[in-house]
Amino acid sequence: MSATTLDPAGQIGRMRLFVVLAALYLAQAIPSYLLVAALPPIMREAGVSRTDLSNLSLLFLPLVLKFLWAPLVDRLRPFARAQRAGWVVLTQAGVILCILSLMLVAPTDVWSIIAIGFMTSLLVSTQDIATDGYAAKYLPVADRGIGNAIQGGSIAIGVVVGGTMGLVLHHHFGWQVMILAIAAISLLPLVAAFAMREPPPGPLEAHALPSLRAFLRRREARAILWIALLYRASEGLVKALEGPYLVDAGVPLDWIGYISGLSAVTAGLAGTAIAAVMVRKKGLSFTLSLLGNARTLCFLLFALHAAGWVSGFVPLFGAAGFQTLIRYMEIVALYSLFMAVSSPEQPGTDFTVLACAQLIVYMAGSFIAGRLADAMGYTAVFGLATALSFIAVMGTLGLLRRAKTMAAIPQ
Numbered sequence: 438m439s440a441t442t443l444d445p446a447g448q449i450g451r452m453r454l455f456v457v458l459a460a461l462y463l464a465q466a467i468p469s470y471l472l473v474a475a476l477p478p479i480m481r482e483a484g485v486s487r488t489d490l491s492n493l494s495l496l497f498l499p500l501v502l503k504f505l506w507a508p509l510v511d512r513l514r515p516f517a518r519a520q521r522a523g524w525v526v527l528t529q530a531g532v533i534l535c536i537l538s539l540m541l542v543a544p545t546d547v548w549s550i551i552a553i554g555f556m557t558s559l560l561v562s563t564q565d566i567a568t569d570g571y572a573a574k575y576l577p578v579a580d581r582g583i584g585n586a587i588q589g590g591s592i593a594i595g596v597v598v599g600g601t602m603g604l605v606l607h608h609h610f611g612w613q614v615m616i617l618a619i620a621a622i623s624l625l626p627l628v629a630a631f632a633m634r635e636p637p638p639g640p641l642e643a644h645a646l647p648s649l650r651a652f653l654r655r656r657e658a659r660a661i662l663w664i665a666l667l668y669r670a671s672e673g674l675v676k677a678l679e680g681p682y683l684v685d686a687g688v689p690l691d692w693i694g695y696i697s698g699l700s701a702v703t704a705g706l707a708g709t710a711i712a713a714v715m716v717r718k719k720g721l722s723f724t725l726s727l728l729g730n731a732r733t734l735c736f737l738l739f740a741l742h743a744a745g746w747v748s749g750f751v752p753l754f755g756a757a758g759f760q761t762l763i764r765y766m767e768i769v770a771l772y773s774l775f776m777a778v779s780s781p782e783q784p785g786t787d788f789t790v791l792a793c794a795q796l797i798v799y800m801a802g803s804f805i806a807g808r809l810a811d812a813m814g815y816t817a818v819f820g821l822a823t824a825l826s827f828i829a830v831m832g833t834l835g836l837l838r839r840a841k842t843m844a845a846i847p848q
Contacts, residue, residue, distance in 0.1 A: 454575060455587055457629045461525060461568045462588045464626030465561050466595020468532050471619050472496055472554045474600030476544075479607055483544040492547065496554045499562040501797055504649070507789040510566040511647035511782075521785070522633035524567035528560040529627050535560065536620040540613055569792065570785025571633065573776040581773040582716030588772070589709030589765050593702055598622060647783030652790055660840040661778045665794035668725065668771065668833050671825035672764065673802025674818055675736055678810055679757055682743070685815075688750060703762065712766035716773050722837050724770040728763050729830035735760045736826055740819035771795060778840075 477490055515523030535557040542549040576584040599619060606615040652658050715724045738756040741747040772792070779787035809818045 460629030470599035475603030
């Protein structure tokens with residue numbers, strides 16, 4: 438089933454839609470990376486303990502659980518003629534107020550920052566439901582890869598603005614100036630909400646009741662849900678251990694920082710663009726297969742290095758950087774697949790369920806990775822991830838062949 442019910446070229450304009458989506462995803466990325474990239478080192482420098490900093494993981498809960506209230510975002514129209522645009526305006530205004538409220542607390546006030554950050558994360562997650570629903574509904578099939586590449590690029594810019602720029606501003610001008618500057622910059626994406634174009638509710642929209650049950654009733658949706666749970670099942674195991682393993686292998690911390698930053702920016706901009714072209718030219722089955730097999734080889738290289746069969750820093754740097762590139766690229770392909778199966782009646786709900794599913798399994802792997810490494814060693818965990826990655830690719834291709842949505846997926 439195609440998620441596109443209107444012709445975006447006629448209703449909104451192709452380039453206008455791309456610009457609007459870029460601004461909407463940037464609006465989410467800036468506050469998110471202020472919280473997860475800038476605040477932890479600032480708080481640590483101020484004397485906050487590592488134990489207290491670990492409590493910041495609570496901020497991820499809304500991102501994992503947002504599927505629970507996604508149907509409400511699809512059902513309710515905050516304003517008569519602006520459903521998803523209305524949600525964006527309300528949530529972004531709330532996000533800006535949350536950012537400004539950080540000026541009232543000190544970097545050492547951990548639980549006040551967590552409370553404000555949790556509310557920010559809740560608002561950003563709700564805005565993400567509306568934005569993803571808007572993209573899933575109005576991006577034509579041929580442009581889904583481009584739309585998801587735009588999302589990846591916007592996130593990369595958000596890392597720079599919310600994370601890197603936040604740290605630089607704090608270093609030179611202090612806490613208050615940093616918060617005020619990030620809040621001011623967060624005002625700019627609000628313009629995109631007023632550029633969103635949505636038709637008035639038709640008979641189907643007015644009477645349909647989006648729900649999780651409606652999603653699960655569809656056979657093709659259940660097939661893609663299994664792909665969401667399967668495809669990234671191995672990644673959390675390796676990503677969570679990548680940094681600790683590089684440290685244990687003797688790589689200096691500043692080198693790790695350079696590798697992480699450079700690979701993230703490169704992957705976020707170049708990688709997503711390449712993935713968009715691959716999805717458009719070769720189709721999703723080919724793209725997911727190629728990326729999954731390349732990921733398997735990266736995991737195998739980590740396992741061989743841990744076992745002592747491969748030595749030196751160069752193979753590690755290559756595997757770590759290429760793995761980041763693959764991760765950004767496969768998100769473009771997966772999200773294009775999720776858009777293909779999202780129904781026009783509840784695109785935000787359907788897309789959010791699938792996005793949360795792949796995130797939950799990724800975080801589950803991250804959660805158990807350290808424990809497995811303590812019990813089994815790096816070699817065993819990396820070997821397990823390699824096997825799971827290969828199985829996931831084979832299973833994904835089988836599920837794609839069976840899915841009833843193949844007519845809606847670019848081939």
